[in-house]
Amino acid sequence: MDYQFLWPPVIKALPKLLDAALLTMQVSVISMIFGLSIGLLLSFGRRSKYFIPRTLSSIWVEIARNTPVLFQIFFCYWGLGEFGIFLSSFVAVVTALSFNTAGYMAETFRGGFNAIPDTQLNAARSLGMSFFQTQRYIIVPQVLRVIYYPMTNQFIWVILMSSLGMLAGLRELTGETQYFNSRTFRTFEFFAATAVIYYIIAKLVMLGARLLGWRLFRGQS
Amino acid sequence: MNSAGSAFTNLSWVDLIFLGEAAIRTLQISIVSIFFGTVIGIILGWMLAAGNVFVRIAVSSILDVFRSVPLIIQLILFDSFVSIAGYPMPAFWSGTIVLSVYCAALVAMVARAGIEAVSPNLRRAARSLGMGYWQDLRYIVWPVGLRAVFPSWIGVALSVLKDSALVSAIGYLELMRASQILTTKTQESFKIMLLIGLFYFLMSYPISKAGEFVEKKWQS
Numbered sequence: 001m002d003y004q005f006l007w008p009p010v011i012k013a014l015p016k017l018l019d020a021a022l023l024t025m026q027v028s029v030i031s032m033i034f035g036l037s038i039g040l041l042l043s044f045g046r047r048s049k050y051f052i053p054r055t056l057s058s059i060w061v062e063i064a065r066n067t068p069v070l071f072q073i074f075f076c077y078w079g080l081g082e083f084g085i086f087l088s089s090f091v092a093v094v095t096a097l098s099f100n101t102a103g104y105m106a107e108t109f110r111g112g113f114n115a116i117p118d119t120q121l122n123a124a125r126s127l128g129m130s131f132f133q134t135q136r137y138i139i140v141p142q143v144l145r146v147i148y149y150p151m152t153n154q155f156i157w158v159i160l161m162s163s164l165g166m167l168a169g170l171r172e173l174t175g176e177t178q179y180f181n182s183r184t185f186r187t188f189e190f191f192a193a194t195a196v197i198y199y200i201i202a203k204l205v206m207l208g209a210r211l212l213g214w215r216l217f218r219g220q221s
Numbered sequence: 222m223n224s225a226g227s228a229f230t231n232l233s234w235v236d237l238i239f240l241g242e243a244a245i246r247t248l249q250i251s252i253v254s255i256f257f258g259t260v261i262g263i264i265l266g267w268m269l270a271a272g273n274v275f276v277r278i279a280v281s282s283i284l285d286v287f288r289s290v291p292l293i294i295q296l297i298l299f300d301s302f303v304s305i306a307g308y309p310m311p312a313f314w315s316g317t318i319v320l321s322v323y324c325a326a327l328v329a330m331v332a333r334a335g336i337e338a339v340s341p342n343l344r345r346a347a348r349s350l351g352m353g354y355w356q357d358l359r360y361i362v363w364p365v366g367l368r369a370v371f372p373s374w375i376g377v378a379l380s381v382l383k384d385s386a387l388v389s390a391i392g393y394l395e396l397m398r399a400s401q402i403l404t405t406k407t408q409e410s411f412k413i414m415l416l417i418g419l420f421y422f423l424m425s426y427p428i429s430k431a432g433e434f435v436e437k438k439w440q441s
Contacts, residue, residue: 062426065425066426066429067383067418067421067425068387070389071417079410081411160289161291164387167390174291187301188298188302188305195295199289199290
């Protein structure tokens with residue numbers, strides 16, 4: 001092996017990479033918020049007694065779960081041009097990741113709601129709780145417990161998948177790494193540094209979620 | 222020139238054959254990776270379930286890295302590493318190796334869950350009937366555990382099929398890359414996207430439905 005590892009360019013670029021990591025987090029957080037909200041709607045849609053919302057949400061969930069994320073990103077970035085819709089890389093990546101997350105979260109929410117028997121709802125109502133009180137004190141705390149860890153995993157998944165923004169020209173952490181790579185040709189060094197940054201981000205999110213989960217569900221198990 | 226003034230050609234049969242060949246390559250790399258990943262993953266899962274505390278911590282923290290770093294970065298890193306080390310290999314093989322390891326990291330979790338799903342009393346009963354350790358694994362743990370986690374394994378296999386699209390980033394001419402090449406050639410991005418989206422969907426949807434069906438059937 002006569003390759004000389006050369007780390008100074010990576011160290012010099014580190015502040016820029018960390019800035020790009022902030023963009024990665026932005027993309028992930030926004031996609032997660034949209035994904036959670038739409039996923040909740042979709043899970044209601046799939047349990048709806050009307051045909052149209054039920055079918056539309058099923059189609060959404062199945063397409064989101066059965067095609068690659070990369071395909072969804074490319075579709076938002078290039079495929080929509082046919083309709084005269086030209087999204088910027090940022091909007092395209094956020095749209096695709098939200099679409100994907102909504103599909104996966106809809107299933108998770110469904111599992112969460114299925115875990116609560118209807119009798120509990122009836123019992124709460126017969127105790128004189130209003131609809132919103134029932135939701136607030138009976139349904140939401142239990143659903144949150146069921147979906148909390150799947151939701152955390154999904155968030156980490158979104159952070160990792162946002163790396164595909166590179167292929168749609170977004171300069172998030174991976175895209176920025178690719179930019180420096182194309183200027184310095186230090187592929188291994190730059191991507192190794194980025195791998196470490198992703199690992200640290202994933203571990204920090206996991207740790208934060210554990211601490212928050214411990215605080216939220218204390219004394220309930 | 223097909224139409225006056227246009228530098229682009231329309232979508233033709235040749236292009237569809239090109240897409241079809243790429244689709245076969247997508248299936249090839251997925252099946253090979255799922256096969257190796259499953260075999261390695263089951264061994265790792267067994268180590269996670271049956272190993273002592275050092276083995277468990279070592280294996281799970283190594284596998285954790287593969288689940289905490291984006292697949293595309295793993296692909297680029299491995300691809301550049303083998304070139305640096307002086308053993309450059311075709312994109313198919315570096316892609317297969319990375320996808321297999323990634324698949325193994327996911328399967329290991331599934332396999333561990335499967336082994337732990339078998340009740341210890343059942344295994345003790347098997348041992349007290351005079352079965353050896355391997356007999357117990359083969360005739361008790363394997364059939365019972367497989368039932369518990371087969372649907373999760375289907376999920377992992379399908380996610381590897383979908384994630385094989387990322388191998389396009391290191392230059393393997395699979396379906397996603399073929400679609401990009403055709404898009405630059407014909408400028409018919411929407412039609413091509415629809416075609417390849419349909420292909421992935423038709424591969425993944427029936428299998429995932431079959432998995433759900435098996436899950437329901439076994440639970441009842």
